[in-house]
Amino acid sequence: MFNPNRLSIARKRRQLTKKDLAGKAGITAVTLTRLEGPGGGEPSVDTVRSIAEALGFPFEFFYMNDCDELTTEAVSFRSLSSLTAKQRDAALAAGSIAFEFHSWVSKKFTLPEQQLLDLRDEDPVAAAQALRSHWGIGTKPIDTLIKLLEAKGVRVFLLAEQHKNVDAFSCWRDGVPFMFLNTFKSSERSRFDAAHELGHLVLHMHGGNTNRDLEREADSFASAFLIDKGDLVSHLQRVRSLEQIVEAKTRWGVSVAALTRTAYNEKLISDWHYRDLCRQISQRGYRSTEPQSRPREKSVLWRMVFSELWKEGLTRDGIARDLNVPSDELESLVGDLVTEVPSAPPPQLRRLMVV
Numbered sequence: 018m019f020n021p022n023r024l025s026i027a028r029k030r031r032q033l034t035k036k037d038l039a040g041k042a043g044i045t046a047v048t049l050t051r052l053e054g055p056g057g058g059e060p061s062v063d064t065v066r067s068i069a070e071a072l073g074f075p076f077e078f079f080y081m082n083d084c085d086e087l088t089t090e091a092v093s094f095r096s097l098s099s100l101t102a103k104q105r106d107a108a109l110a111a112g113s114i115a116f117e118f119h120s121w122v123s124k125k126f127t128l129p130e131q132q133l134l135d136l137r138d139e140d141p142v143a144a145a146q147a148l149r150s151h152w153g154i155g156t157k158p159i160d161t162l163i164k165l166l167e168a169k170g171v172r173v174f175l176l177a178e179q180h181k182n183v184d185a186f187s188c189w190r191d192g193v194p195f196m197f198l199n200t201f202k203s204s205e206r207s208r209f210d211a212a213h214e215l216g217h218l219v220l221h222m223h224g225g226n227t228n229r230d231l232e233r234e235a236d237s238f239a240s241a242f243l244i245d246k247g248d249l250v251s252h253l254q255r256v257r258s259l260e261q262i263v264e265a266k267t268r269w270g271v272s273v274a275a276l277t278r279t280a281y282n283e284k285l286i287s288d289w290h291y292r293d294l295c296r297q298i299s300q301r302g303y304r305s306t307e308p309q310s311r312p313r314e315k316s317v318l319w320r321m322v323f324s325e326l327w328k329e330g331l332t333r334d335g336i337a338r339d340l341n342v343p344s345d346e347l348e349s350l351v352g353d354l355v356t357e358v359p360s361a362p363p364p365q366l367r368r369l370m371v372v
Contacts, residue, residue, distance in 0.1 A: 021057055024079060026114070027074045035049045038071060044064060092186045112174075116195075132169040134219055136220055142238070145240075145241035146241065155245075164314070166196065170194065171218070185214050200353050204311050204312065208270050212239035215239070216239055216242070244276070254285070256280055259294055262294070277291065277295065333347055
């Protein structure tokens with residue numbers, strides 16, 4: 018039976034209005050509105066084929082069970098006010114497809130269970146310290162944040178929207194934490210986004226729209242989680258120049274701007290010196306281009322999944338066919354996280370991949 022929920026998801030992913038899609042599919046806007054609504058009736062096969070071709074989605078996609086639809090109330094958009102309705106809906110629809118992929122993978126593999134804490138009653142800095150302690154990190158810098166998050170049960174995906182308006186977001190689904198990151202930014206800023214979303218997941222256990230207070234809390238959590246205060250003071254006792262900040266930031270994998278702000282918050286930089294450093298950061302273009310940027314982090318979990326599936330002769334295109342989704346949708350969710358498929362997963366992590 019034709020599923021209007023699937024039609025809505027596919028249309029939103031392509032950022033088309035009902036009128037636009039109707040024109041591309043050669044049907045009337047009234048017909049499309051009826052089909053996407055409840056009790057819209059069963060369209061002809063030719064009509065569905067026209068819609069599928071216009072959207073670039075497999076015909077079979079529209080005859081499957083409902084997708085879990087994300088709502089703005091269930092996620093944390095850091096830049097919700099700067100999003101157009103189309104951008105917001107497209108990002109949320111990508112989340113629905115990620116859920117489909119995750120459910121498919123979960124039937125084949127035993128994935129890491131989530132090991133987050135409910136820290137809703139904690140101060141953000143105290144919460145960051147508590148989670149560091151819970152995960153056995155101590156005060157040391159976090160070398161690969163995505164690998165850590167995946168090992169602790171967070172499912173990390175990417176956003177296909179390659180522009181700065183669509184920021185990172187996170188959500189909970191069936192007790193599993195999900196995180197979506199924007200690769201438009203530098204590696205350092207993406208790491209901060211990931212830590213920020215981790216803050217939302219443990220501090221706000223997601224529900225309700227974000228606001229400035231919640232965003233500040235998540236920022237405070239991210240700073241404290243990525244940079245332990247004791248470690249900062251012992252390695253950056255006194256800030257003398259911007260060059261010193263540029264050199265020091267590599268230890269914690271954060272941006273020049275983020276480290277400068279954290280050092281200022283910890284009283285390692287005076288008011289007038291902080292203002293001067295911010296001026297220099299802007300003048301040198303470090304707000305948009307990060308100096309001495311580290312390589313972008315990759316997924317361990319999805320790389321292992323694709324490695325095991327490759328042994329069975331199942332490629333990403335084959336997975337997309339099994340899911341009845343466009344291959345480009347799967348590629349946009351995990352493509353940049355998995356640059357190559359190894360011949361075998363790392364032995365120390367094979368225990369996460371029990372079939």
